[in-house]
Amino acid sequence: MDISSASVPTPPAYREPLPRGVIIAATPLGNIYDASPRLLAALAQADIIAAEDTRRTRSLAAALGVEIRGKVISNFDHNESARVEDLIAAARAYSVLVVTDAGMPSVSDPGFPLVQAAHEAGVPVTCLPGPSAVPTALALSGLPVGRFCFDGFAPRKAGARRSWLESMRSEERAVCFFESPHRIAATLAEAAEILGSSRQAAVCRELTKTFEEIKRGSLGELAEWAAGGVKGEISVVIAGADGTxxxxxxxxxxxxxxxxxxxxxxxxxxxxxxxxxxxxxxxxxxxxxxxxx
Missing domain, CATH: 1.10.10 (Arc Repressor Mutant, subunit A)
Structure with missing residues (x-):
């Protein structure tokens, strides 16, 4: 689908200036039409936009037909701590919009240090709700997720990953986490070994994108499937223990x-x-x- 000429006008209800303070906003996971009207208005009106990748944020705005008038600065994992003091100072008088490449800032993405510092400094903080891979994966998993926990990215090192998986043995809540396509096969194989090959799970790949895929089954079945190679951005949901x-x-x-x-x-x-x-x-x-x- 060609979205290069997409133009979505800002609704009149959101033409009022943004409030001063820190505003965290969810951005689309893949399909740009998941962008909310409030996000469009914020991109157009914010005095400062702290973006994980400035080029991707500008591209998103252009695809949505939004003209960014404020100052756009980078705010990613390796520089966000150094940005906090200046952004807090700016947020006392101006609107500071925080966005990441996809999903909700501070949920395994940049944003947490600034939000924490803003609360401690008495600077207003608000959120423009929207897309997030966590509830999307939970909803699509087809597993009992009335109670769940989110563990961010699975540990990279094998020893830490095994200890983490062992902690799930008696966890009765569903567990959602992110994993790299390069490590998903090893993680699922270890999960099948430690949690039992029959424990149910779902691998959610490329959510909201053209090649979205939801693969459900037992950990043993999923480990065998992943051994052939898996690409894309991955969220995993593992069913809670049954108490036995x-x-x-x-x-x-x-x-x-x-x-x-x-x-x-x-x-x-x-x-x-x-x-x-x-x-x-x-x-x-x-x-x-x-x-x-």
Whole structure:
């Protein structure tokens, strides 16, 4: 679809000047027509726009037919802390609009340091609601998400990632997180090993874009699917534990103790059973040692 000539006029209701202070605004995840009328008006009226990528913000405004009149400055992960003092000073007298490349600022995106500092300094802070990958992925997952937690990006290092996944074993809320296409296969494989291959999940890829895809299934099935390679921006939703993890682990511990009493080494037994039942080797070992003690 050609959007280069798109022109969406600012509704009269939003022609009033923006208030002074910090204004965080959600931008489209992919489809620019998810931009709200309030975002269009803010882009046109803001005195200062703090953008994660100034070029992408200008391109978005141009595609929406909005002329930016204010000053546009960069505000991304590596410079936002240095920007805070100057932006807070400006926000005392002017409107400072904070936008990222896609979605809601401060939700695993730049914006949090400025919002926190504004509250502490008594500078007004408001939000123009809109697109966010988190509720979009939750809604599309087809999983029970009445209670959920969001964990940002999955840990990059293998050790930290395994510990993080192990913390989900008894988490009864659905868990949503972001992952890189380069690490999604490894993360899903480890999730299947640690949480159990039958635990349900959904991988939401390229949300609102042309090649949007929602892949649902068990962690085992998703790990096998991802092994072939996955591209794009990815959000993952893993269903909460069903409350049987502890009793299941207890059953495995009982079996382990029977083999240990028969003369086998604890490390050998826990390694074998952890692989067989798709549970954490370290957690099973600690549980067996605790019972023996």
């Amino acid at each position: 993890a502890e009793s299941s682990l207890e059953d495995i511990v009982e079996r382990a103790l029977e083999r240990v009493e028969a003369g086998e080494r604890v490390k050998t037994v826990t390694k074998d059973l952890a692989k067989e039942y798709k549970v954490s080797k370290n957690e099973l070992y600690d549980a067996v040692i605790a019972r023996r003690g």
